[in-house]
Amino acid sequence: MNALAPGSQLQAGAQAFLARYAANGSVQQSEAAGLFARNGLPGPREEDWRYSLLRPVTDVQFTSAPHGHSDVSAALARLPKIAAPRLIFVDGRFRADLSDIEPGTRAGAPAYGATNRPDREKLVALNTMLSEDGIAIQVPAGHDAGTLLLVSIGTGGNVSFHPNHAVTLGAGAKLTLLDLTLGDGVYLHNPVLSATIAEAATLTHLRLQQEALGAFHLSTVYADVAASGTYDSFALTLGARLARMEVHASLNGPQASAHLNAAQLLGGNQHADFTTVVQHAAPNTASRQTVKNVLSGRSRGVFQGKIEVLRIAQKTDGYQMNQALLLSPDAEMDCKPQLEIYADDVKCSHGATIGELDGDQLFYLRTRGIPEPEARAMLVRAFLTEALDPIAHEEGRAAMENAIASWWDRNVI
């Protein structure tokens, strides 16, 4: 019953968000407001939130972002140099003046993807209730849309923003979405992205989370994949004081597949949570997850991965590997892989390891004259390779590598 105390603060925080809802919103917004009023924010007694407490979020009194264009040239300069059309959001609002609008892309209003579940995910209800903007991308059947940069910049000042995006790929279509988040100061970024992937279409979703170290990042992705379609994703978490990426992938047709790879590199007092739910809802579907955590300082990493295999999904192939390196005595890793299986002819496995750098390997490198810090760095890089290797997009991969290198400068391990 002592859990009621943080719960009540949590619900006071929820009330503060609710107070910002203006009753003249869209149907989706008013429905979401009803849900949010009823359900509030996820609390410590909820199984899916046992390792990530939102109390620090409710300690901050967030407001809506002010209108008017703030200067974000410094942040833009930090973006990786990739020659591709850019869609730039600042504090959750689309900046047409900084963006390249391609055909099939619409901005200026929340996209409200049809597969979003504000009734189930409380943070999606919060997003839908307060969302002001978002991008809707449609790639027609058979079209290869190349690479698109979706950029979110937070400028601080205790604002919260809740962009709501949707990506729709027609049959056989292709798109690489480079999803970059960064910023300065204190803010809450609570985006929702829904991806609908038609037959034989492929969405490559490369995510680089480099939010400000005082910021909060709470994102939800829905990926619905039809027969022979692919949702191929990699997420690198480096930023934010408290971060949670939640991904719900649903494999709805035969031969559909999903890759949910990730790496979390944390230091200081950072807390980052990577939570995935993969639902195998058709026969002959496959999912692969390799998640790596490197934790230094007093940081805490969380991984929760659930593989659900429905009765119909015979011949499912599900694999999940979560590994963590604890580089300091005060770091903590909490890991909860889960299998929930209702079909008998399946091949599902998961593995998890938690430990420090291998003393023998370190010794081997030292005997070859490599100084200890370099040897440690080398071993950590090798540890991350397995998650980075499947990234086929060269510029995307280079951007990830560079970001990891800059993490190095910040964190002495």
Place this chain on the structure above:
Amino acid sequence: MAAIAETLDAVQAVTDGGYKWGFSTDIEMDMAPKGLNEDIIRLISSRKDEPAWLLDWRLKSYAAWLKTEEPDWAKIKHPPIDYQDLHYYAAPKKKPGPKSLDEVDPELLRTYERLGIPLRERAILAGVEGAEDERPPIAIDAVFDSVSVATTFRSTLAKSGVIFCPISEAVRDHPELVRKYLGSVVPAGDNYFAALNSAVFTDGSFVYIPKGVRCPMELSTYFRINARNTGQFERTLIIAEEGAYVSYLEGCTAPQRDENQLHAAVVELIVFDDAQIKYSTVQNWYPGDANGKGGIYNFVTKRGACRGARSKISWTQVETGSAITWKYPSCILQGDDSVGEFYSVAVTTNHQQADTGTKMIHIGRNTRSTIVSKGISAGKSNNTYRGLVRVLPKAHGARNHTQCDSLLIGDQCGAHTVPYIESRNPTAKLEHEATTSKIADDQLFYCRQRGLSQEDAVGLIVNGFCKDVLKELPMEFAVEAQKLLAISLEGSVG
């Protein structure tokens, strides 16, 4: 090929495919009225002539129970349990001093015969004096509904200083030990079912192994639920002093009834420096019929504390019975270099639900734990492994290896794995592996080709799947467990 022959025999022995322990005994019972309140707790306490401190403890537990809510995180479904619709005390009426087998209530006698407990031991179980001359390998405490009816070989054990008796007697004869250790591993308000047990527990076994003693024989408790509308709440407390060793076995059955019966036990183990407890369970409560009607609700809290350096607790369980199993035998590894082990086979068929696993809490330096869990689901059942491995900041060099494998037989069942892995020490090494699969067609084909029937082939493969766990069981139990596996899965392979 002896194992196969055993399996075949076992399958053939059960021609009706039923639960052969499902008979009930018509015996005169002394029962408390239905319901749970302070008066019932006072009644239980007075029937057992308990000291005031124990009654106080029970009443405190009851108050804690009233304040807690029934946990809902396990992957089980059942209609709400009406805790007021149960008898919390049921004991066979004692007739004064039967001197030979002829004088013992023949129904009670027949019960043990049908349960397959050897004759000589049975004579002792029924309370006949003077039958204890030879030295058989296992001492038995038999708990019939709420009370212990007999404990065998106590004089033999007493010679080496081992105390093995019903816990109600221990309260009377060794109050200092019971008072010191009862509730020290599973506190009264630990969880909903443990609080309920602490308030109303009626009997159970008490074991004390003094310093440096290796218990000369295996100890065993046999639990039998018989009466209708009763709950069984037994409490087991085992203490192994410095350098002691004991192997303890636990078996259980219940009659076949249409209504569900509640079983909420608590087991506490305490191990000091260099001591070891090996705790084996073959759980075979009535699982309900093919349509999921009836069966035991088994909500059990089992926990051991490795308090001393180099101490060791090993849990082995074969779970084939119960409509619902909710059970997580745990080890608190406090002593440096202490070791915790958990070996489990859980089989569910028809509409059974099992949510079982373990907790390994690493506190001391160089503590080690091993978890091997094998889940087999058939029919329309659901089988969940739920386990926690937690390494606290001071557990330098802690080590855990976890292996959980699930086997699905048929496409109407579910197999689930929910491990929690938490590490707060970089020098700790934790590894977890889990797989889910079905019996491979080529394995089946290989066996069929050598003349085994489909069912025998499955029995063989399942026994192989469980081998890592079954080999941890004491000999007699391993044979029993193999038979049980075969019988449980009978008819589930088409």
